[in-house]
Amino acid sequence: MTGAGKNGRFKIEAHDASRVEWSIYIPLPHGKGHNDAEVDLRLEFPENVYAPHDAWDHLQILARLSSPDEGAALPEPLTFDGLRRSALGAARRMKLLRESIPRLLLAHSLVAVPQATALSRDLDSVLDQAVELLAHARATLVAPRPGDSPELTRERALADEFLSGQLLEFLTAAEDTCARLGDESGHADHREVARKLRARIGDTLAAELAEREKKGELFPEAGDPEGLALFLDRAAQLKKHFQEVLFLEPESKMIDQAVRNWVGAYGAALAFVIWFGLQTLQTSAAAAGLGFGTLVTVGALAYALKDRAKELTRQWLSGKLSHFYAHRLLLLREPRKFDRTRNVVLRARESLEQARVARPDPLNPESGVMQRVVTAHYRQRARVMPLRGPTGGVFERLKIVFRYDLTPILSRLDDSVKRVPVPAPSGAGVLFADAPRLYRVPLSLTVTTARGVEKREAEIVLSRRGIVRIVPREEDSAAAAIPDELPELDDAVLLTT
16 A cells, blocks of 8 residues: 555555555744654554564664755755755656556546546656656756866766666656556557557657666666666665755664663662661661561661662663653754754654553454454654754655564464365356465554644555555545644653763
8 A cells, every 4th residue: 555645644555575664744844833743553463473572673763854846946056965955856756757647547547438538648748747857857957067076077977877767767667557557458549548658658768778878877688687686776876875965863762771860860769768767777676685686687678678679669660751751762863964063853752562452353243252462552752843954944844754574473474375166267167276375464553743633544464475465444534623732742851962
């Protein structure tokens, strides 16, 4: 299940075979204000396939500024970071065009009388925009200027290679869409549209590949698996190189570590009170003429209770703070090259709890039969502050990406295949089909911002090999009325540097 919610604030998807990913967008405030947000995620695993693990070790959080608008003016004089931001703006526009193709097909499929001519015109328009976008970027970003340093010239060449890869990705997605349109559509007119568009895509691909070869950029060739792997690795390196300008610097600290000294001091004080009381009792007993054995017993009890009271107090306070406050504190800072003070952009409290619970059996909830599951509940309460660096006005949103690794669960899944009798296609006789074993993990994600509350529920379909797909359980729900009151985060100053 991909795609953002109705207001584009978050989405859920499979990052790879073992990691489920959810990402949210939070508007960046300008001036002296701040924006609050809360993320609530719940996963539910069948108890028989759950493998105990440290959930924090399997949770990954990435944060970056959203790509700037491709229409933003180029900074003068042009810097490395300015060039990379402009290239990212063009790449973002290319991505939006790529994602518009399936939505375009869906919109036309909902029309009572599909018009092949209108569909062809719209698809051609999207393809034209993508080609023109790259041509414009090459004219404004890639073309050399008088006075360019060798380093800036090299950066322009990297921008050209990066944006060329974005066009190849767009054309590949368009080709896949044409293949589905031609194979699945029952309309002869639609098959003709797919044939014509595929021809255009082929010509554009051939021209772009020839351009890459002419410039000496990495060129993919069929029948060369190693070369294709290098091509993908190069694309990943280029993406990281340009997106580096967007990433913030994270700092995190578990709550028991952040308040360890204060909790330890409180526990030591309480232990001293207990020890002092027992020592006083021992002195009084000696004055009263009690036996040597009694005095030794009281002294040993005082010594033992002192250390035990200190440890129990530390554990109790840490547990209460984690339950009522947070398990972990997270800061996101501007890189030093943008702001010397490393301004805090986001301050968040996080909690992640696992619990075994019993639910009514969905096959017959009224029968009293219970089904045991293990729940994982992640919650983040964040406050976003304005950017202070010179590029603060360029960015409008903060993107936070969460990834949870399901590898411990996958190791417990059954990979057997069973034969199942099915009716023959002809209607006469029975055939046997191989049925794989699939498991379903319910997922619920709720995002609360000043704009309201948005919730999405889905099921993660798993096999032993990994995530098969993510299926929405119901339509997205959005409550844009009076927003829920968000928790105050002013007391998050416990995280110090």
